[in-house]
Amino acid sequence: MAGAMLKGWIGAGEAPGRFQVVDPSHPDLPPGVNWHEGPPGEGFGDAVVQLGFKPQMLGDIAPGLAGAVGAETTLTSIMAGVELASLRAAFPDAGAIVRVMPNMPVAIGKGAVGLIAEDRAAPGVEEIGALAGKLGTAEWVADEALIHVLTALVGSGPAFVYRYIDALARGGERLGLDADVSRRLSLAMAEGASALAAGSGESPAALADRVASPGGTTRKGLDVLDDGEALAGVIGAALDAATARAREMAEEAKR
Ligand SMILES: NC(=O)C1=CN([C@@H]2O[C@H](COP(=O)(O)OP(=O)(O)OC[C@H]3O[C@@H](n4cnc5c(N)ncnc54)[C@H](O)[C@@H]3O)[C@@H](O)[C@H]2O)C=CC1
Ligand SMILES: O=C(O)[C@@H]1CCC=N1
Structure with a gap:
C-alpha cells in the first residue's frame, strides 16, 4: 500500500528524492527514491514518518524505531485498526500523530483517503492533509470510530x-x-x-x-x-x- 502512495505522489509531481524508504526487505522502488535498511542513527528529525507495515508487526518493529522518532517528527500510520492511543503508546516522544486510511487507487491519483489526527492544530498536521489530497479525495474525521468504518469503505x-x-x-x-x-x-x-x-x-x-x-x-x-x-x-x-x-x-x- 505504501508503494502505491509513493507512486501516487511521484505521479502528482513530488520529487522522488524527497522520499526515504526504510524497509529491511529492500523493495523495488521508483528511480530516485532513497532506501535504508533501518532508521537513521541520528533519528528522523523533523521528517514525516509513515508506518506502512502490517498492524500485527507493530509490537516487533516499534521498539527499534521509537528511539528515532522525536518531538520534531510527524508520525503517520496507514495500519488498519491500530488506534492513535496505541501509536502514542508505541511512540511516546513523537510530535503530531495522524492516522491515514488510503486505498490502492492512490497509485493513479484516484484514491479515497480518510484521516484523523490526535490534534488537528498540531504543527505538521495540515501538511499531512495536503499530501493526502495529492492522492485523490481526502476527508478528515473527528471520531476515531469512523476510521474503522473508513477502513472498510475506503481501504477494503x-x-x-x-x-x-x-x-x-x-x-x-x-x-x-x-x-x-x-x-x-x-x-x-x-x-x-x-x-x-x-x-x-x-x-x-x-x-x-x-x-x-x-x-x-x-x-x-x-x-x-x-x-x-x-x-x-x-x-x-x-x-x-x-x-x-x-x-x-x-x-x-x-x-
Ligand atoms: N492493501 C491495502 O489496500 C491497504 C493496506 N493498508 C495498510 O497498509 C499496511 C500494509 O499492507 P499491505 O501493503 O497490504 O502489505 P504488504 O505486505 O504489501 O506491505 C508491508 C510492507 O512492510 C514492509 N516491512 C516488513 N517489515 C518491515 C520493517 N521491519 N520495517 C519497515 N518495513 C517493513 C514489507 O517489506 C512490505 O513492503 C497494513 O498496515 C494495512 O493495514 C491500509 C489501507 C489499504
Ligand atoms: O485488508 C486489510 O486489512 C487492509 C486494510 C484495508 C485494506 N486492506
Missing part, C-alpha cells in the same frame, strides 16, 4: 467493487459473451458509470432511476437488486464484517 472498498465487476463479467459470460470481451466491457462500463456519476450533481440513486426507461430492461434488473434490499443488504453486511474486523484489530494492537 476496492476489493468489494472488483467483486461486483467480476460478477458482472461472469454474468455476461454465462449469457454467451466471450469471457475476455465480457471482462473488458464490464470494466469499461464500471469506469464510465463511476466517472459520469462523480462528475454529476445527481445522486447515484437518482442516476440509477434515470437509466431505467419506463417498461424497459433496467427496471427489471433493478427490481432484482432492490427486492428486499438484496444488494444493499449484502453490501451492508460486508461493510459490517470488515468494520468489526478493524475494531478487533484495534483491540489486538492494545495487547
Whole structure:
C-alpha cells in the first residue's frame, strides 16, 4: 500500500528524492527514491514518518524505531485498526500523530483517503492533509470510530467493487459473451458509470432511476437488486464484517 502512495505522489509531481524508504526487505522502488535498511542513527528529525507495515508487526518493529522518532517528527500510520492511543503508546516522544486510511487507487491519483489526527492544530498536521489530497479525495474525521468504518469503505472498498465487476463479467459470460470481451466491457462500463456519476450533481440513486426507461430492461434488473434490499443488504453486511474486523484489530494492537 505504501508503494502505491509513493507512486501516487511521484505521479502528482513530488520529487522522488524527497522520499526515504526504510524497509529491511529492500523493495523495488521508483528511480530516485532513497532506501535504508533501518532508521537513521541520528533519528528522523523533523521528517514525516509513515508506518506502512502490517498492524500485527507493530509490537516487533516499534521498539527499534521509537528511539528515532522525536518531538520534531510527524508520525503517520496507514495500519488498519491500530488506534492513535496505541501509536502514542508505541511512540511516546513523537510530535503530531495522524492516522491515514488510503486505498490502492492512490497509485493513479484516484484514491479515497480518510484521516484523523490526535490534534488537528498540531504543527505538521495540515501538511499531512495536503499530501493526502495529492492522492485523490481526502476527508478528515473527528471520531476515531469512523476510521474503522473508513477502513472498510475506503481501504477494503476496492476489493468489494472488483467483486461486483467480476460478477458482472461472469454474468455476461454465462449469457454467451466471450469471457475476455465480457471482462473488458464490464470494466469499461464500471469506469464510465463511476466517472459520469462523480462528475454529476445527481445522486447515484437518482442516476440509477434515470437509466431505467419506463417498461424497459433496467427496471427489471433493478427490481432484482432492490427486492428486499438484496444488494444493499449484502453490501451492508460486508461493510459490517470488515468494520468489526478493524475494531478487533484495534483491540489486538492494545495487547
Ligand atoms: N492493501 C491495502 O489496500 C491497504 C493496506 N493498508 C495498510 O497498509 C499496511 C500494509 O499492507 P499491505 O501493503 O497490504 O502489505 P504488504 O505486505 O504489501 O506491505 C508491508 C510492507 O512492510 C514492509 N516491512 C516488513 N517489515 C518491515 C520493517 N521491519 N520495517 C519497515 N518495513 C517493513 C514489507 O517489506 C512490505 O513492503 C497494513 O498496515 C494495512 O493495514 C491500509 C489501507 C489499504
Ligand atoms: O485488508 C486489510 O486489512 C487492509 C486494510 C484495508 C485494506 N486492506
